[in-house]
Amino acid sequence: GENVEQHPSTLSVQEGDSAVIKCTYSDSASNYFPWYKQELGKRPQLIIDIRSNVGEKKDQRIAVTLNKTAKHFSLHITETQPEDSAVYFCAADSGAGSYQLTFGKGTKLSVIP
């Protein structure tokens, strides 16, 4: 089955700096890659996603890049703010019309004011 590795497990940045979280996946059939943000005590919330026919997607301060050849994708947050502090999860589907998502183990991002 699919295996998703996520790095780093913790990340601290100064407010205003950029943060990058990286994930690799194993199943070349995967074609959907979402990123979820989970604040303390809350449910995961989708913040951005990308499909395999796209190399990059941006939404204001958040961007995701995908390299299908290397089987890795990354989340980029620019101009970080204290409210960006949370745990971020990447995920990959199992391809071939599967709806199953395999999640990375998460990255705890701390933005220091």
Added chain:
Amino acid sequence: EAQVTQNPRYLITVTGKKLTVTCSQNMNHEYMSWYRQDPGLGLRQIYYSMNVEVTDKGDVPEGYKVSRKEKRNFPLILESPSPNQTSLYFCASKRTGLNQQFFGPGTRLTVL
């Protein structure tokens, strides 16, 4: 309001006492899924359902059962809970053909 609900939100129980965690969605989604979240392990899928009366195992199904008799409900059943099932549980749903999964608020279960 479109939402996924779970009940109870918190539960403390003892080993071996059968329990059910309910999940309900009002968005007419075909797909529903259960995950457990443990520190350092992320979210792991327990069971999922593609539609009514169609269920399948995820990555960690041992010790759990599910049923999908109605489209809106997808209960998670622990016939004989054990301490290693202490976890935070999330239900999620999505519409067939679309990618985004919507998560419920979570159920924190402690098995003593």
